[in-house]
Amino acid sequence: xxxxxxxxxxxxxxxxxxxxxxxxxxxxxxxxxxxxxxxxxxxxxxxxxxxxxxxxxxxxxxxxxxxxxxxxxxxxxxxxxxxxxxxxxxxxxxxxxxxxxxxxxxxxxxxxxxxxxxxxxxxxxxxxxxxxxxxxxxxxxxxxxxxxxxxxxxxxxxxxxxxxxxxxxxxxxxxxxxxxxxxxxxxxxxxxxxxxxxxxxxxxxxxxxxxxxxxxxxxxxxxxxxxxxxxxxxxxxxxxxxxxxxxxxxxxxxxxxxxx
Amino acid sequence: xxxxxxxxxxxxxxxxxxxxxxxxxxxxxxxxxxxxxxxxxxxxxxxxxxxxxxxxxxxxxxxxxxxxxxxxxxxxxxxxxxxxxxxxxxxxxxxxxxxxxxxxxxxxxxxxxxxxxxxxxxxxxxxxxxxxxxxxxxxxxxxxxxxxxxxxxxxxxxxxxxxxxxxxxxxxxxxxxxxxxxxxxxxxxxxxxxxxxxxxxxxxxxxxxxxxxxxxxxxxxxxxxxxxxxxxxxxxxxxxxxxxxxxxxxxxxxxxxxxxxxxxxxxxxxxxxxxxxxxxxxxxxxxxxxxxxxxxxxxxxxxxxxxxxxxxxxxxxxxxxxxxxxxxxxxxxxxxxxxxxxxxxxxxxxxxxxxxxxxxxxxxxxxxxxxxxxxxxxxxxxxxxxxxxxxxxxxxxxxxxxxxxxxxxxxxxxxxxxxxxxxxxxxxxxxxxxxxxxxxxxxxxxxxxxxxxxxxxxxxxxxxxxxxxxxxxxxxxxxxxxxxxxxxxxxxxxxxxxxxxxxxxxxxxxxxxxxxxxxxxxxxxxxxxxxxxxxxxxxxxxxxxxxxxxxxxxxxxxxxxxxxxxxxxxxxxxxxxxxxxxxxxxxxxxxxxxxxxxxxxxxxxxxxxxxxxxxxxxxxxxxxxxxxxxxxxxxxxxxxxxxxxxxxxxxxxxxxxxxxxxxxxxxxxxxxxxxxxxxxxxxxxxxxxxxxxxxxx
Numbered sequence: 001x002x003x004x005x006x007x008x009x010x011x012x013x014x015x016x017x018x019x020x021x022x023x024x025x026x027x028x029x030x031x032x033x034x035x036x037x038x039x040x041x042x043x044x045x046x047x048x049x050x051x052x053x054x055x056x057x058x059x060x061x062x063x064x065x066x067x068x069x070x071x072x073x074x075x076x077x078x079x080x081x082x083x084x085x086x087x088x089x090x091x092x093x094x095x096x097x098x099x100x101x102x103x104x105x106x107x108x109x110x111x112x113x114x115x116x117x118x119x120x121x122x123x124x125x126x127x128x129x130x131x132x133x134x135x136x137x138x139x140x141x142x143x144x145x146x147x148x149x150x151x152x153x154x155x156x157x158x159x160x161x162x163x164x165x166x167x168x169x170x171x172x173x174x175x176x177x178x179x180x181x182x183x184x185x186x187x188x189x190x191x192x193x194x195x196x197x198x199x200x201x202x203x204x205x206x207x208x209x210x211x212x213x214x215x216x217x218x219x220x221x222x223x224x225x226x227x228x229x230x231x232x233x234x235x236x237x238x239x240x241x242x243x244x245x246x247x248x249x250x251x252x253x254x255x256x257x258x259x260x
Numbered sequence: 261x262x263x264x265x266x267x268x269x270x271x272x273x274x275x276x277x278x279x280x281x282x283x284x285x286x287x288x289x290x291x292x293x294x295x296x297x298x299x300x301x302x303x304x305x306x307x308x309x310x311x312x313x314x315x316x317x318x319x320x321x322x323x324x325x326x327x328x329x330x331x332x333x334x335x336x337x338x339x340x341x342x343x344x345x346x347x348x349x350x351x352x353x354x355x356x357x358x359x360x361x362x363x364x365x366x367x368x369x370x371x372x373x374x375x376x377x378x379x380x381x382x383x384x385x386x387x388x389x390x391x392x393x394x395x396x397x398x399x400x401x402x403x404x405x406x407x408x409x410x411x412x413x414x415x416x417x418x419x420x421x422x423x424x425x426x427x428x429x430x431x432x433x434x435x436x437x438x439x440x441x442x443x444x445x446x447x448x449x450x451x452x453x454x455x456x457x458x459x460x461x462x463x464x465x466x467x468x469x470x471x472x473x474x475x476x477x478x479x480x481x482x483x484x485x486x487x488x489x490x491x492x493x494x495x496x497x498x499x500x501x502x503x504x505x506x507x508x509x510x511x512x513x514x515x516x517x518x519x520x521x522x523x524x525x526x527x528x529x530x531x532x533x534x535x536x537x538x539x540x541x542x543x544x545x546x547x548x549x550x551x552x553x554x555x556x557x558x559x560x561x562x563x564x565x566x567x568x569x570x571x572x573x574x575x576x577x578x579x580x581x582x583x584x585x586x587x588x589x590x591x592x593x594x595x596x597x598x599x600x601x602x603x604x605x606x607x608x609x610x611x612x613x614x615x616x617x618x619x620x621x622x623x624x625x626x627x628x629x630x631x632x633x634x635x636x637x638x639x640x641x642x643x644x645x646x647x648x649x650x651x652x653x654x655x656x657x658x659x660x661x662x663x664x665x666x667x668x669x670x671x672x673x674x675x676x677x678x679x680x681x682x683x684x685x686x687x688x689x690x691x692x693x694x695x696x697x698x699x700x701x702x703x704x705x706x707x708x709x710x711x712x713x714x715x716x717x718x719x720x721x722x723x724x725x726x727x728x729x730x731x732x733x734x735x736x737x738x739x740x741x742x743x744x745x746x747x748x749x750x751x752x753x754x755x756x757x758x759x760x761x762x763x764x765x766x767x768x769x770x771x772x773x774x775x776x777x778x779x780x781x782x783x784x785x786x787x788x789x790x791x792x793x794x795x796x797x798x799x800x801x802x803x804x805x806x807x808x809x810x811x812x813x814x815x816x817x818x819x820x821x822x823x824x825x826x827x828x829x830x831x832x833x834x835x836x837x838x839x840x841x842x843x844x845x846x847x848x849x850x851x852x853x854x855x856x857x858x859x860x861x862x863x864x865x866x867x868x869x870x871x872x873x874x875x876x877x878x879x880x881x882x883x884x885x886x887x888x889x890x891x892x893x894x895x896x897x898x899x900x901x902x903x904x905x906x907x908x909x910x911x912x913x914x915x916x917x918x919x920x921x922x923x924x925x926x927x928x929x930x931x932x933x934x935x936x937x938x939x940x941x942x943x944x945x946x947x948x949x950x951x952x953x954x955x956x957x
Contacts (some may be wrong), residue, residue: 003422004464009454045287049280133379151381168412250388252376252396 119243120186120257124217127152127204134215136171147171153178153248155196155212155220170211178214181254183222183242195223196254198238214254218244224258264339264425266418266743269328274412275405279398286314286394293931296383307390308377314394315370318401322363325411326356330418336426336835342465345498347414355407355414362404366397422467425505429477429604431596434500434535435514436528437484438521440549442466443583445481445512448593453481459522460484463496465503472597480507487531504535510543510600512592515567518553525563543599544576547592551583625658650687792867 017023042050136147147169154172162168184191200219202208214220225238242256273281294306332340332349343352346578347497373393380386433441437459445453449468454461466481482500486493493501504511515528532546548556556564571578579595581588608614690705697703711719725732737743770780868876905911 003466004420006420045284151379173379175379247388249376251392252373252389253801254391 003259021224030148053256093105116210119217119219119259121217121243121245124203124215127208129205129208132208133170134203149173150176150211150213151249152176153189153214153254155179155214157198170209178248178254180224181242181244183224183256184260185258186225186260192227194226194242196219197223200241214244216244216247219259220244220254220256222256222258264335265423266330266415266421269415269418269570272325272408272412272415275402277409278401282314282317282321282401283394283398285317286310288311291931294383298383300381303383303386304377304380307380307386308374310390311370311373311377314397315366318366318397319363322359322366326360326363329356329411329415336506338424338426338502341502341506342421343418345495345502346417351410352414355410358404358407359411362400365400369393369396369400422465424465424467424480425478427816429475429597429600430507430509431477431479431512431593431600432503432507432509433479433512433514434485434504435547436486436516436521436523436531437461439484439516439523439528440516440583441484441514442481442588444512444547444549444581444592445479445584447583447589449479451481458777460496465499470593472594473601475601477597480509485535487527487534501535501538504538508542510603511539511544511595512545512547512596513539514547514549516550517548517556517559517563518550518552520550525566529566529570532574536574539574539576543596543603544574545592545596545599546571546574546576546578548578548580550582550584551580551587552584556580565616587899595695610926618819664756795868795872 037049074081132150132152133148134151135145136149138144138147149171150173153176156172156177179196180193181196182191183194198221199209199212199214202213202215202218202220204215207216208218219241220243221239222242223238224240225236229237229240231237241259243259244254244256246253246255248254290304294303296303298306330339330343332343332353335343340349341351370393373389375390377386380389384770433444435441438457438461442453442455442462445451445466445468446455449470451466451468453466460483462481462483468479468481470477471481480503480698482503483496485497485500488497490501513532515525515532516523517525519525546567565710567578577595577599579588579592581592583589671737694700696703696705708719713719723732902911902914
């Protein structure tokens with residue numbers, strides 16, 4: 001019975017075919033042609049998958065090639081150094097290309113220019129009522145239509161109890177209620193799964209805010225006590241605002257950015 | 261009993277492969293066509309099915325992985341420990357645990373998304389939700405990339421572990437590196453372990469099998485152990501320690517006397533002492549190896565004492581052995597096996613299980629009824645023959661028969677002598693002759709000399725196998741002589757009877773001449789009439805009925821030719837030509853037809869009645885008709901439906917097309933149904949259709 005590294009052992013004892021290296025070399029040489037043949041032949045979903053894979057491979061290849069190549073954006077160009085004596089104020093230049101430094105300063109400036117309290121998504125497409133609500137028929141003969149069901153994701157507080165059906169105009173279905181959100185801290189560049197405390201503002205309508213509807217661009221308050229943020233005075237912060245950046249009703253989860 | 265076969269674990273795909281497998285499966289096994297115009301419930305269930313299916317596929321795949329990898333708590337402690345050493349128990353458990361968690365996460369994820377899909381109010385929303393669900397599932401799988409890779413490596417290694425049964429009879433070889441453990445293994449089994457003159461050639465456990473006392477034994481070759489504290493031992497040594505610790509076996513501790521291994525006898529003795537706790541409850545044999553280089557007798561006294569002291573302290577036997585000269589190898593093997601076997605039997609007797617069997621056993625010892633001795637009866641003649649040496653005596657019979665066995669290289673000399681010596685010296689056997697004439701292969705026995713024939717001279721006659729193209733064996737009949745004799749006797753008897761009958765008859769007739777004549781005449785007439793009736797009865801074929809045959813034009817017309825002939829003949833015209841002409845034409849045709857000359861046979865119609873003639877003529881005519889119709893049938897035109905088609909191939913294609921065209925569409929109007937039915941436009945088809953009132957807008 002073959003045990004352990006039986007292939008290697010066999011190779012050690014009996015060697016390989018005389019033309020093993022040759023065959024390997026040829027196979028390697030042929031592989032490009034084979035791949036090309038396949039790429040030309042394949043179609044449909046397999047083609048999509050293949051192209052995607054190949055694209056990634058090529059990107060990785062380009063990256064490694066670029067890494068191995070001589071850098072051309074920042075390098076000390078010896079030609080620029082003048083012969084002979086140089087004045088003191090020119091000594092520190094050293095002929096270094098300034099491209100990178102420049103681009104960094106530009107970025108910094110852009111950052112400063114942007115206001116600190118500006119929300120990540122300043123403009124939101126308003127949501128109309130007929131998109132937001134679905135009419136429900138009620139009454140013995142199903143001829144009354146004053147009930148509305150919210151079709152978007154909502155946040156409902158913990159101590160909420162439904163009203164009697166007669167007085168319940170807006171129904172927020174349990175299946176669409178959400179309690180937690182994935183919030184990214186823009187400076188830490190990390191995402192946390194945080195509890196929602198409440199809906200601060202839905203830009204489309206104050207009614208939606210009251211109902212706790214969460215759509216794209218809604219500002220919500222989240223519980224950040226897990227993050228251990230501290231105010232300047234040394235108090236632990238536990239509630240912070242965040243803006244929703246996705247369409248929760250389409251994605252099945254709430255993603256947002258913490259407002260700092 | 262559990263058999264450890266880790267080869268059955270299926271391969272674990274990499275994370276990216278897993279994603280591909282799962283998504284492709286979903287794409288292929290669930291419906292793919294959906295339109296926004298469908299009822300919303302249908303759209304929802306379409307996407308819910310996709311999500312659910314993906315989750316099920318993933319659960320099945322991950323479940324298989326978790327299930328098929330052995331659980332460390334369930335397998336034999338030897339294997340559990342070995343896996344701990346080789347793959348790190350924590351890492352292994354963590355990887356499997358992560359896979360299991362991922363499975364759970366995906367389950368709950370799919371539940372969430374299916375709940376959300378129930379509230380989907382448009383195709384777009386449903387599709388987005390499905391997309392999000394599958395995407396998140398794939399992300400969870402991708403995060404387990406390292407676990408998948410690790411498990412695949414473990415699987416590969418596990419599958420190559422030797423098939424070691426921890427419960428069976430086992431010999432375990434241990435000792436310092438390079439003391440000849442693997443060489444011993446190669447000597448007693450066919451395992452073919454690599455043997456090299458450097459330390460740690462064997463890096464893992466090897467298993468070989470051998471037979472002893474008609475039982476199967478496994479021999480385990482372990483890597484060498486160095487004398488170190490347990491914590492400092494490396495993976496290779498730990499494998500040996502694990503095997504020592506967990507297997508119920510006979511241990512062979514090897515000591516290299518020659519110190520060629522690079523370790524002194526003192527070091528080897530100290531290792532023995534330090535791993536002594538592992539030998540508890542095991543059958544231990546101290547094997548002193550390489551006595552070809554350093555014989556035991558010439559060993560220094562101190563070393564001798566040291567080794568002897570070891571065997572005394574551990575209460576084990578010491579044996580000398582050399583792999584090179586094969587001296588003592590078999591002794592060591594059989595001693596170890598017997599010791600282990602004895603221990604196993606003892607253990608079984610001590611255990612509870614044996615009671616169940618013992619309860620059912622009862623052994624009887626019959627007591628002698630009287631003091632009379634009853635010896636075996638040997639006939640007088642046999643006793644005499646034995647005395648004379650014509651028959652083998654009792655002690656010869658007890659000897660194992662060697663007849664029929666092929667000669668082997670290792671057969672002992674005494675056995676050879678036994679073969680040649682005849683148990684019955686009085687008779688010369690075929691075997692003796694064979695050895696005299698040059699042994700097997702040179703001499704072959706001629707069986708013909710033992711033939712029992714009436715005439716012994718015929719014994720060696722050559723008999724051909726085939727004679728005159730016939731197999732002689734087919735005609736051989738052992739009773740041929742008896743049969744021939746019987747036939748001849750019968751013939752003789754018949755002849756005699758005939759003779760006796762002739763004797764009684766008289767040659768003379770008692771009739772006169774006239775009477776003789778009359779008898780002859782009567783007899784000729786009789787013969788003629790018999791002949792005639794025979795001709796009449798010639799037609800044996802069934803008569804064709806009128807309905808089949810068809811109506812004849814005119815019965816009397818048949819005589820037309822005859823009338824013309826007679827008429828013309830009366831007028832003095834040569835009539836021979838007319839008939840010739842007619843017949844000639846007929847004959848021409850007949851010649852081309854198949855059985856033409858058979859019909860040409862002219863029946864002699866003289867002396868026949870008119871009805872007989874008619875009958876014959878009709879028969880002839882019908883025969884002709886049949887011939888012609890047969891000929892015509894070969895050039896019959898094809899069926900009208902096939903006219904215009906070139907050949908058989910074209911006809912087949914046409915038939916197939918006809919069938920498919922005729923086939924009614926009976927599929928359900930599901931997703932695969934792309935039928936364009938007649939679209940009834942409501943405004944065109946409702947309302948009154950009286951003249952002048954119905955207008956197309």
